[in-house]
Amino acid sequence: MGTPYADRMRERTTGGSRLVRDLWYLYQVGPSERDQHFYFHDNILVGHIFSSTFPEESTNFNGQHVNRIRIGQTTEAEVIQLLGTPKGRFIYPYLTDRETRGLGWYYAPPYRNEASRTVKMVVISVNVSGIVTDIEYEVRGPQ
Numbered sequence: 001m002g003t004p005y006a007d008r009m010r011e012r013t014t015g016g017s018r019l020v021r022d023l024w025y026l027y028q029v030g031p032s033e034r035d036q037h038f039y040f041h042d043n044i045l046v047g048h049i050f051s052s053t054f055p056e057e058s059t060n061f062n063g064q065h066v067n068r069i070r071i072g073q074t075t076e077a078e079v080i081q082l083l084g085t086p087k088g089r090f091i092y093p094y095l096t097d098r099e100t101r102g103l104g105w106y107y108a109p110p111y112r113n114e115a116s117r118t119v120k121m122v123v124i125s126v127n128v129s130g131i132v133t134d135i136e137y138e139v140r141g142p143q
Contacts, residue, residue: 002025004023004024004025005024005025005026006022006023006024007021007022007023007024008021008022008024009021009022010022012093012094018041018093019041020039020040020041020046020047020093020094021039021040021041022037022038022039023037023038023039023040024036024037025037025038028110029054031053031110032052032053032054032055032110033052033053033054033108033110033111034050034051034052034053034054035050035051035052035106035108036048036049036050036051037049037050037088037106039090039094041093041094046090046091046092046093046094047088047089047090047091047094047102047104048088048089049087049088049090049104049106049121050087050088050106051087051106051107051108053107053108053109053110058107059087059105059106059107060107061083061084061105061107061120061122062082062083063120063122063137063139065082065083066082066083066122066135066137068082069082069124069132069135070132071132071133071134071135072131072132072133073131073132074131074132075126075130075131075132076103076124076126076130076131076132077130079103079124079126079132080103083105083122083124084105086103086104086105087104087105087106088102088103088104088105088106088123089101089102089103089104090102090103090104090123090125094123095123095125095134096125096134097125097127097133097134099127099128100125100126100127100133100134101125101126102123102124102125102126103123103124103126104121104122104123104124105120105121105122106120106121106122107119107120107121115142116141116142117141118139118140118141118142119138119139119140119141120137120138120139121137121138122135122136122137122138123135123136124136
């Protein structure tokens, strides 16, 4: 893949502090871009997520649908029906529970207009029965 656009350590504090390395790759053509993040803990891949603004593969999702997801009630199939195909996957220790796996959605518009740029990322944890156990939703920028 070449040299990452950024290589940084991030502290994940949900459920206890731990450091996760974020390798970020960025590809830009004209007004569109793709972002790919790989997350490592102790040199082990614990997550990855993809974002694109290319029209044929846009990863934009309706953030208001996240509010319809209920911990302990909503199933993985229902989450996918609401948000579409996941663009990332996560495991412990990116997640707080060893018995869950994470599904991710991520949208990051191009950097050309930082003042109006809204980045959205959601990681939904599901247990072995496919029931939602946790929701981490982050929105940066104007809403």
